[in-house]
Amino acid sequence: MTVLNKVESETAAPETATAARHSPLEHRAAELERRSTSGARGVRLHEEPFLSQINLRTPPGGVESSAVSDSLGLPLPTVNRVSGDEHHAVLWLGPDESLIVAPDGRAEHLLRTVRDAQRGGSGSAVDVSANRTTLRLSGPAAREVLEKLCSLDLHPRSFGPGDCAQTLLGRVIVVLWQLDREPGYRIMVRCSFADYLVDLLLDAMAEFLDG
Amino acid sequence: MLLVRCPWCGDRDEAEFRYGGQADVDYPADPHQLDDAAWGEYLFVRANPLGSFNERWVHTAGCRRWFSLVRDTATNEMSPDIPRRRESR
Numbered sequence: 030m031t032v033l034n035k036v037e038s039e040t041a042a043p044e045t046a047t048a049a050r051h052s053p054l055e056h057r058a059a060e061l062e063r064r065s066t067s068g069a070r071g072v073r074l075h076e077e078p079f080l081s082q083i084n085l086r087t088p089p090g091g092v093e094s095s096a097v098s099d100s101l102g103l104p105l106p107t108v109n110r111v112s113g114d115e116h117h118a119v120l121w122l123g124p125d126e127s128l129i130v131a132p133d134g135r136a137e138h139l140l141r142t143v144r145d146a147q148r149g150g151s152g153s154a155v156d157v158s159a160n161r162t163t164l165r166l167s168g169p170a171a172r173e174v175l176e177k178l179c180s181l182d183l184h185p186r187s188f189g190p191g192d193c194a195q196t197l198l199g200r201v202i203v204v205l206w207q208l209d210r211e212p213g214y215r216i217m218v219r220c221s222f223a224d225y226l227v228d229l230l231l232d233a234m235a236e237f238l239d240g
Numbered sequence: 241m242l243l244v245r246c247p248w249c250g251d252r253d254e255a256e257f258r259y260g261g262q263a264d265v266d267y268p269a270d271p272h273q274l275d276d277a278a279w280g281e282y283l284f285v286r287a288n289p290l291g292s293f294n295e296r297w298v299h300t301a302g303c304r305r306w307f308s309l310v311r312d313t314a315t316n317e318m319s320p321d322i323p324r325r326r327e328s329r
Contacts, residue, residue, distance in 0.1 A: 108248065109250070126303070194302070195301065195303060196301060197255060202300075
């Protein structure tokens with residue numbers, strides 16, 4: 030992992046970057062739209078590109094973690110949980126590792142906030158927004174679709190809103206995050222695996238096409 | 241498929257893990273003092289018990305942490321108790 034230093038983050042020109050950037054799945058947006066269904070057994074899939082993501086390492090239970098949590102206005106999550114909502118959240122990734130997720134364009138501000146809070150202590154904060162893209166899978170049949178690809182027990186008794194897990198979907202490592210009861214999920218996947226994962230998901234969704 | 245208990249993430253499929261071999265194999269205190277046979281012994285020779293075996297696993301598809309567990313090599317039963325960390329680590 031490359032640690033983005035201060036100089037790099039300040040010399041980046043955000044306007045130019047925005048104009049030139051492409052999301053990994055933008056060429057499949059129309060296809061995703063076409064293959065999504067509504068109704069009692071519907072399932073919808075679309076990309077939520079360019080979410081701001083900060084990888085946060087902080088010693089658990091230390092002064093740093095309470096400083097970081099104060100600066101974010103959110104408690105750091107407990108094991109396999111998410112604190113916050115889909116607009117501003119911290120996901121549990123490991124015993125001393127979390128992922129801050131926020132809408133596009135928030136990364137630099139968040140990075141500054143967290144690094145200020147960490148000053149003088151141990152830990153790190155790295156902008157990993159370009160590492161993963163996000164898929165949103167929702168609809169009454171969303172859990173059935175995921176269950177074809179995932180070995181986790183996704184039944185509401187063991188996985189519900191506000192839960193997250195790093196696991197395998199097919200052969201791909203993803204961060205799986207359940208947002209609501211519908212159920213709606215966010216699937217955060219490395220950009221280079223996104224196409225493959227969409228193939229798998231569309232295949233799993235095929236049986237629901239006719240309602 | 242084995243169900244492996246990651247001490248952090250909980251029970252997960254074996255496919256999410258990589259195996260790390262025998263646990264508690266210490267790097268020699270002074271490798272220069274070893275002759276070739278002893279060095280070879282350290283590098284390549286591992287216990288192969290029938291029964292309880294302390295071993296290393298890494299949760300590659302999850303939290304990416306290394307941990308030790310005790311597995312019965314005859315039955316593949318894994319003890320949920322994490323072996324006690326030794327003083328030297």
